[in-house]
């Protein structure tokens with residue numbers, strides 16, 4: 001499980017305009033913030049990961065989103 005706070009490493013900027021929850025974009029520089037628990041995860045996670053509340057669960061290059069409306073898509077840059 002990935003338990004580091006990505007905000008300490010990356011600078012996040014919300015993608016504008018906010019993407020349609022029905023078709024969230026994915027990419028190596030795109031991150032999803034779970035609005036229910038504020039966890040930030042990469043949209044193409046290679047290591048097993050999950051947010052605190054279980055809305056986002058990922059691994060193997062795929063992130064499964066239970067409630068897409070509770071996700072903020074952000075672009076991350078290394079600080």
Ligand SMILES: [Zn+2]
Pocket residue numbers: 034035036037038039051052053054055056
């Ligand atoms: Zn969550």
